[in-house]
Amino acid sequence: MAGYSSSVGADQERRKPRIDQSDGLSRRATIHDVARLAGVSRQTVSRAVNDKGEIDPATKERVLEAARLLDYRPSRFARGLVRKGTVTAGLVIPDLMNPFFPEVAAGVLEAAEQRGWQVVVCDTRSDDAREREALDMLSHQADAVVGYFKNEDDVLARHLGGVPLVLLERGPQQTRFAAVGIDAAGGLERGMAHLVGAGHRRIGMLDGDRGPVRGPRHEAFLAQARRHGLDVDEGWIVCCAEHSVVGGEAAMERLLDVRPEVTAVFGFNDLIAVGAMRTARRRGREVPGDLAVLGFDGLSLGALVEPALTTLHLDKRRLGRLAVEQVARLLAGEGPLVGEDAWVIPELVVRASA
Amino acid sequence: MAGYSSSVGADQERRKPRIDQSDGLSRRATIHDVARLAGVSRQTVSRAVNDKGEIDPATKERVLEAARLLDYRPSRFARGLVRKGTVTAGLVIPDLMNPFFPEVAAGVLEAAEQRGWQVVVCDTRSDDAREREALDMLSHQADAVVGYFKNEDDVLARHLGGVPLVLLERGPQQTRFAAVGIDAAGGLERGMAHLVGAGHRRIGMLDGDRGPVRGPRHEAFLAQARRHGLDVDEGWIVCCAEHSVVGGEAAMERLLDVRPEVTAVFGFNDLIAVGAMRTARRRGREVPGDLAVLGFDGLSLGALVEPALTTLHLDKRRLGRLAVEQVARLLAGEGPLVGEDAWVIPELVVRASA
DNA sequence: TTGTAGGCGTTATCAG
DNA sequence: CTGATAACGCCTACAA
Secondary structure, eight states: OOTTTOOOOOOHOOOOEEOOOOOOOOEOOOOOHHHHHTOOOOHHHHHHHHTTTSSOHHHHHHHHHHHHHHHHHHHHHHHHHOOOOOOOOEESSSOTSSSSHHHHHHHHHHHHHTTTEEEEEOOTTTOOOHHHHHHHHHHHHOOOOOEESSOHHHHHHHHHOOOEEEEEOGGGGGGGSSEEEEHHHHHHHHHHHHHHTTTTOEEEEEEOOOOOOOOOOHHHHHHHHHHHHOOOOOOGEOSEEEEESSHHHHHHHHHHHHHOOEEEEEESSSHHHHHHHHHHHHTOOOOOTEEEEEEEEOOOOGSSSSSOOOOEEEHHHHHHHHHHHHHHHHHTOOOOOOOOGEEEEEEEEEESOO | OOOTSSSSSSSHHHOOEEEEEETTTOOOOOOHHHHHHHTSSHHHHHHTTTTOOSSSSHHHHHHHHHHHHHHHOHHHHHHHHOOOOOOEEEEEETTSSSSHHHHHHHHHHHHHHHHHHHEEEEEETTTTTHHHHHHHHHHOOSSSEEEOOOOOOHHHHHHHOOOOEEESSOGGGGOOSEEEEHHHHHHHHHHHHHHHHTTOOOOOEOOOOOOSHHHHHHHHHHHHHHTTTOOOOOOGGGOOOSSSHHHHHHHHHHHHOTTTTTEEEESSSHHHHHHHHHHHHTTTOOOTOOOEEEEEOOOOOTHHHHHHHEEEEEEEEHHHHHHHHHHHHHHTOOOOOOGGGGEEOEEEOOOOOO
């Protein structure tokens, strides 16, 4: 730690030789400034900077030196105007702190990188207003947007200004936009079959907070309960204010109050399910002995808790990659994939909690 | 699922009225095309699109209709060329799958959003080559870059082309770039004091893989060991191939082979520490009874595992925000903050594992 | 090897 | 209220 406040970052301070103007202000150096300083034409500067051939090594060196002196960097705007082909995608995520989303994002970034696209990321922190602001920004800066949104279709459209949009995790019939979905119905079918097969009849659900309408997992849960002839209805579903462990803990608290006879719970996601386990155990119920817990997402975290979480595992990276594929189709004017082709299928991973 | 493959995404397919050219190809509509279709000048289109005043409501409507028809969107490049002030930062992250980084990223995004900046994110998956590619890209597209890098300063500089860089998690004396650091020495001082205070003398470390040089945590660990007069040296440190739970598991395996007499381990990060716990328990050692485990990072995951992980907690969001602050200084030509002002201090959070 | 002319798509300025 | 004209910074084509 000694000498810690010695002169550092010198590299950064040394530069900043901005061009002084008549008005007293300064601007960044342009190709013109470099040309003047080096005593050549702008064209020659361009050749040197983009190291094309057709230039005398000596002049090239002189030009490069001038550029260095002025801290010249080509304007990405001017360049983009002339050289077409730079694709920028926007990625809108509700909450980077939920491990689910970074994994989707990783898939998006990976696929984007392969195509040579860049990705501008926004974290809306699950806030409707911020969602709209993100769209306002991206509608200007991105060629397409992919993400999770709570706002409804027409609101999105209004803030999109015509930029193509790919929605994550919405079934096609729920939106007029292109989408990449999750087969919630199929997942819940397997999940509930597992629970019922283990003898459970009094199954509760800790739902996420899906805004005005009931989400697909909610619907699918009820459908499966009906199908198995369970005596389970809306009263067995409690909503989580937050899609997090604490959200799950609180919701489980309420579920146990309202339906103390419950023997199994299905969590909207793994975080919530983990919260459910914690509350259950704190209130003296063994998991899975007294209460079975089933999650949804397949976070790697689920394998680390105790008991390890049984869950409906999703290939989140693939979700992200698929989304980029959809974007590519839209950009090519091809029309998005639909139905099963744009679906990720949950896979039941049985561990200790159910 | 019924009717799932019905006509959807119609909204997307309907548009794409690109401008046909003499060469048979098609391009996106420009302001010029709209002007022609609406029978006005480009200027009027501009006024309508950016809804400035000074335009007849009727013409405005006509223009907007034309724009809609042609699916016109202003070119961000042309716009950027004329309107200054759009700031884009690049964020380079080694591994989005490690919960540490999304949290830093969240801090960066938050601070950037407040300043009205956009952030282009790259995930290098801890690959040196990808690091360089990311820089190549960002040096063209970003006004500044912040991130984690394994490549050395001069390599970075070479791929940076003069774009300001803020390094995350490197002490100033280790780099000529601006940086935001972590007070590893201070953290380890408290951590080791805790372990030694509990009577431990045979303490091992599961180090991360910090490339050629030994990282600050490594150094600090040895320094503290010395200070407490422990009989501990390099032989008590084993490196993890991966900064992950499995990486930690494997490393712990090796440590137990080489130093079975160990009574406490310090993990390079929480993931590794969790891996250590798992291996220890699998090999029949109680945690913390037979083996105390101390992590570094303070991931929320640590509170979920059993026993809950004692750790040196970092404010990762703050780390990200600080980085953006550094960028702002560089962009303003101010010279970066240095030393304690650009530091995040680990705080010992004692839980059950040590 | 180097320089000149023109255009990329948009907005600002200043006439009409 | 509307329309010329001139930048913005760079690159491609062509000419010297």
